[in-house]
Amino acid sequence: MKKKLIVTDILTICIIILLSLITIIGISSFSTDKSYFIINQYEDNVKIFGNGIYAHDSYFKAPIFIGSDFTMLFLVVPMMIISLIGEIKKRTIKSKLVLTTVMGTVLYYSTSIVFGVTYNYLHLAYIALFSSSFFTFIILVKSINSDDLRKMQKWILPSNGLSIFLILSGISLFVAWLPDIISSLINGKSLSLIEVYTTEITYVLDIGIISPLIFICLFYLKKNEGIGDILLAIILKLCQIIGIMLPIQTFFQTIAGIKIPIPALITKLGIFVLLATFAAYFNTKFYKNIDLV
Known part of the structure; x- marks a missing residue:
């Protein structure tokens, strides 16, 4: 029987095309020989990347954006294609949930670039990706x-191990980013790496949305409500992908000649990679215990 495409299928296809276009252009911008210096609005000397779509972004941030683009293109786009095919073929709660979790990661990425990347000629594409992924x-x-x-979930949620994981994940987002904010407030200065930007979108998303969402998820799991299961699947997927993305971002920064302090690697990279490992374990267990019968 011929499978009929529904609205979310069509939107997802458009998102895959947009995401592929944006990330390919982003990755092709990598070059370290066109940088230059400017004085920013805080009278700090800032090194600008100077090449491609990230020509007006800072030399520190551009490799991070390119690392994100690389991860999205070579990991998330294939995941989206596979999950979309699975959803079209099966139309089960499980297949829909898998697609939803990947879409949540795309939404996180699109929010980061539409609000975090310096204005460039892909701005309308950023808006289109953000809007389509948000509504989808x-x-x-x-x-x-x-x-x-x-009712389909055979795993009794939340287990003690999962509860500890969620609590530590929620707290770790504050541990990773809050010291930078507190330090700037105490010293009466802008963030140390604010550079050409007016805010740090990662801090906003992680502290303002993702961390509270983790605790909301735990609350609903303890209340034995299904929305907790949906939020859990989304959080676990995002945590896994971020755990892969961060080392790739660090790799691009390293080959660009940027030296990351060891304490920063421990608090901002090591913690997230460790949490991603546990997220992968819990994610596998979560789906294995969904009874489709």
């Missing part, structure tokens, strides 16, 4: 019957 994500979440998902 909402539609997908709404389409999942959370009560049925709760």
Whole structure:
């Protein structure tokens, strides 16, 4: 029987095309021989990347953006394609949930670039990716019957191990980013790496949205409500992908000649990679215990 495409399928296809275009252009911008210096709005001397789509971004941030682009193109795009095919073929709660979790990661990425990257000629593409992933994500979440998902889950949630993991994950986002903010406030200066930007979008997303979402997820899991299962699947997927993305970002910074202090590697890289490892374990267990019968 011929499978009919629905609205979320069409939107997902558009998102895959947009995401591929944006990330390919981003990766092709990598070059370290066109940098230059400017004085920013805080009267600090800032090194600018000077090449490609990230020509007006800082030399420190551009390799991070390119590392994100690399991860999204070679990891997330294939995941989206596979999960979309699975959803079209099966139309089960599980297949829909898998697609939703990947879409959540795309939404996180698109939010980061549309608000975090210096204005460039891809701005409309950034807006299109952000808008389409935002509404597709909402539609997908709404389409999942959370009560049925709760009944299908054989794993009694939350286990002690999972509870500890979620609590530590929520706290770690503050541990990673809050010291930078507190230090700047105490010294009466801007963030040390604010450079040409007006805010740090990662701090906003992680401290303002992801960390509270983790504790909200734990709350609903303890209340035995299915929305907790949906949030858990989204959080675990995002945590895994971020755990892969951070080392790739660090790699691009390293080959660009940027030296990362050891304490920063421990607090901002090591912690997230460790959490991603546990997230992968819990994610596998979560899906293995979904009874489709």
